[in-house]
Amino acid sequence: MSAISNNAGGCLYLIPNFIGTLPWEYQFPEHNKRIIRSLRYFIAEDLKACRNLLKQAEYPDISQAKIEEYNEHFFDKDISYLLQPLNDGHSVGLISESGVPVLADPGDDIVKLAHQKNIPVVPLIGASAVLLSVMSAGLNGNNFAFNGYLPVEKSEKIRKMKELEQLSFHKKQAQFFIETPYRNQKLFSILLQILQSTTLLSLACNLLNDNPFILTKTVADWKKLPIPDIHKKPCIFGILKM
Known part of the structure; x- marks a missing residue:
């Protein structure tokens, strides 16, 4: 597998997920929907929670989304493949099971790797x-x-x-x-x-x-x-x- 280049063209979006039962407008701005719908590649702590977020964001065809799972079971393993789509100029979304990525959730290793590879990291607004x-x-x-x-x-x-x-x-x-x-x-x-x-x-x-x-x-x-x-x-x- 080739190394991720420094000028991949895409960026790593840190995408918050629901922390309660209140609807979208109580937890996220509409801007998040536009970002989510523009992406094809996702890294998810929990597949079911990720698909639910995509559904609430009115993702056009969830079956076409490429979702890779990443949680505590993947620690101490090679994770460079998770950011491989950036090599081809695609942006990637990192989605928590609940709340914002990295904060009391997995994902800091992915963000750290993105910085090492000079990949832009873009945190989105959401409930924490x-x-x-x-x-x-x-x-x-x-x-x-x-x-x-x-x-x-x-x-x-x-x-x-x-x-x-x-x-x-x-x-x-x-x-x-x-x-x-x-x-x-x-x-x-x-x-x-x-x-x-x-x-x-x-x-x-x-x-x-x-x-x-x-x-x-x-x-x-x-x-x-x-x-x-x-x-x-x-x-x-x-x-x-x-």
């Missing part, structure tokens, strides 16, 4: 659960970190949560993280047990759905409230020790 949670938390939008998933093992999870709490205090830096949705309720209970009473804890759940839940309270105040139903619902947690 991470950014929406930072915006709505009221913690520190000027200094924050997104930490992805916490460790699965309980003792390691607790150690990491305490570490993030101290980091948020010493750096005045809001710390955001996520959990597998069916573990949300258990994580929330652990947070109430181990965090300091004055630490701010933010929940942003079911964003861009019909029933979103967004609330920031101190741990002490959370303990006075009914336990929110966040089981099996996409949720982003944020903390800031005061």
